[in-house]
Amino acid sequence: MVEKTGQPGYLQIADDLRTQIRTGSLAPGAALPSTAQLCKRYDVSASVVKAAISVLRTEGLIVGQQGKGVFVREDAAASASEEEPASSEVMEQLAQMRNTLATLGERIAELEKTVFQESKRSR
Template identity: 85%
Template sequence: MVEKTGRPGYLQIADDLRTQIRTGSLAPGAALPSTAQLGQRYDVSASVVKAAISVLRTEGLIVGQQGKGVFVREGVTASPEEPTSSEIMDQLAQMRSTLAALGDRIVELEKAVFRGPK
C-alpha cells in the first residue's frame, strides 16, 4: 500500500518493484503482475501503476511486450549491497583529489601555451 509520506505514489511503487528486482524476488525474465493486480496490491489507480512502470522502463529494468505483459529485463542481476556513507565519502574524496590534480595540469598547460599576460 502506498503511504502518505509526501513522496508520490508512483515513485513508492517503483521503489518497491526496483527493490524486488534488485534482490532477485523478481528474476530476469519474470513477468510483473498486471496493472490491475498492482493497482489492487498498492490500492492505487491504473494510471499511478503505469507511471511507476514507466519509471522502471526508463531505468532499463523492465521491458514491455505488446499483448504479453511487462517483464524484468534479462541481464538484470541482484545488486550488491548499497555502499555505506563512508564508502561514498571516500569516493568523493578520491574524485576531489583527481579533479584538483587535473586542475593543476590545466594550469600548467595554459602556462605553456599562453606565455605572457592574458
C-alpha cells in the same frame, strides 16, 4: 498500499518493484504482476501504476510486451547500476591502447625473427 510518506505513489511503487528486482524476488525474465493486479495491491489508479512502470522502463530494468506482460530484463541486475554504453573517450583510449599493443607485438615479432635466426647461425 501506498503510504503517506510525502513520496509520490508512483515513485514508491517503482522503488518497491526495483527492490524486488534487485533482491531477486523478481528474477530476470520473470513477469511483473499485471497493471490490474498492481492497482489492487497498491490501491491506486492505473495511471499511477503506469507511471511507476514507465520509470522502471526508462531505467532499463523492465520491458513490456503488448498483450503479454511486463518482464524483468535479463540483464536487469547489471542494468541496475551498470550497462551504460562506455563513453566515447573511454572507447577511444581503449582503441589507442589496442593499437599500441599491436605495434609492440610487431616489434617483438621482428626481434624474434632476428634473434632466433642469429641463434641458429651461432650454432
